[in-house]
Amino acid sequence: MDIIKQLKWRYATKKFDTNKKLSPAKLDTLKQAFNLTATSFGLQTIKLVIVENQSLRESLLVHSYHQRQVTDASHLLVICIQENVLEHDVVKYYNNIKDIRNTSEDILKPYREDLIKTMSKMSVEQRQQWSKHQAYIALGNLMTVCAVENIDSCPMEGFNALEFDNILNLQERGLKSVLLLPVGYRAEDDMFSDFAKVRKPLEEAIIEL
Secondary structure, three states: OOHHHHHHHOOEOOOEOOOOOOOHHHHHHHHHHHHOOOOHHHOOOEEEEEEOOHHHHHHHHHHHOOOOHHHHOOEEEEEEEEOOOOHHHHHHHHHHHHHHHOOOHHHHHHHHHHHHHHHHOOOHHHHHHHHHHHHHHHHHHHHHHHHHOOOEEOOEOOOOHHHHHHHOOOHHHOEEEEEEEEEEOEOOOOHHHHOOOOOOOHHHHOOOO
8 A cells, every 4th residue: 555645646525426335344444543543641532423314414514505525425424522521531531541451540540630630720612622633633534544445535624513513412412513524435527536736845845854
């Protein structure tokens, strides 16, 4: 696999083939990739909502400025953040470390207490902004994995998050939508697929010291 070749192959797909669907194996790869995404402290204050239901996606279309990728892709991935990060989340995380790594309480306790203290100094809005940073990391990771797996995708910020939250009942789960990633396979007549990539020369984009 030539990763640079795949990244050049990738583009923000504007038109999906409505007849092509991701296999369960491909979808599972994306699930695993999302869950393996690096997050600050490893706390994972983000969640992935996968929307396949067609009628549900049609109801979301008007709230995404009628961008047909939402309805025409194989699946719509909605990257969400927790509305708040609570002490319970930190305790649960460290309990998970204890269970998986068999790490002693003596080692974990100071780290757990320090993270609880760090979170307590942040407002709800600051915690949400911090979580949004993690969501963008997940988006980039998913896009790269899609490229490697020959899955087309289109990162999207242009949607009414509040309406998405209402339609998907995200408030009931303590979540807020922040990013969309329709995934599937490009239509043969999507003219954007043949456009040459426009990027700065490496010497303008990279600084080596």
